[in-house]
Amino acid sequence: xxxxxxxxxxxxxxxxxxxxxxxxxxxxxxxxxxxxxxxxxxxxxxxxxxxxxxxxxxxxxxxxxxxxxxxxxxxxxxxxxxxxxxxxxxxxxxxxxxxxxxxxxxxxxxxxxxxxxxxxxxxxxxxxxxxxxxxxxxxxxxxxxxxxxx
Numbered sequence: 395x396x397x398x399x400x401x402x403x404x405x406x407x408x409x410x411x412x413x414x415x416x417x418x419x420x421x422x423x424x425x426x427x428x429x430x431x432x433x434x435x436x437x438x439x440x441x442x443x444x445x446x447x448x449x450x451x452x453x454x455x456x457x458x459x460x461x462x463x464x465x466x467x468x469x470x471x472x473x474x475x476x477x478x479x480x481x482x483x484x485x486x487x488x489x490x491x492x493x494x495x496x497x498x499x500x501x502x503x504x505x506x507x508x509x510x511x512x513x514x515x516x517x518x519x520x521x522x523x524x525x526x527x528x529x530x531x532x533x534x535x536x537x538x539x540x541x542x543x544x
Contacts, residue, residue: 398512399536400463400504403470404434405478405527407485408454409494418494419453425488426455429481434458452494467501467512474499475521482525489526498528505535 407425409418419425422436437443438453457477459470478485489495499522503512522529 398467398503398510399506400502401465401467401470402459402463402502403467403474404456404458404500405474405497405525406454406456406500407488407495407497408456409452409492409496411451413452413494416451417453418492419455422453422455428484428488429455431457431477431481456500463504467503468514468518470501471499471514471518471522475518475525478525479521485525496528497525498530500530501532503531503533505533506538508535 407419417439420439422433422438426433426436433455435456435458436454437450439451440449442449457474459465459473461470461473485497489497
């Protein structure tokens, strides 16, 4: 099994797009103060991504791994867990504050070959579980470039 070609990972606290009623995580800034971690991205309900975009239905707080796309997924997840594990009780309290909230690790995987794969060790999986977080894998097949010399 070949190593995954490119990876990324982020941790987010927010609600699913389809969760009703709107307004979960009413202040992403409150989450920032509570966790003491500066997010990579945050938005509150009603804010817009751009002038012509629909407003966000729910707020979200997220932290991206800054490791490059050639780092393996486990390295991305461990970078995030090193920062989040010390504030896991605060994360739990935030999640309890509104039943519509969830925590998740959102991971991008880009494959060039048909048989690329990965393994996560029990320590990493335990860290994710200790945060009561979901693990979402978004997998893309890019294929290999072929050059015929023409």
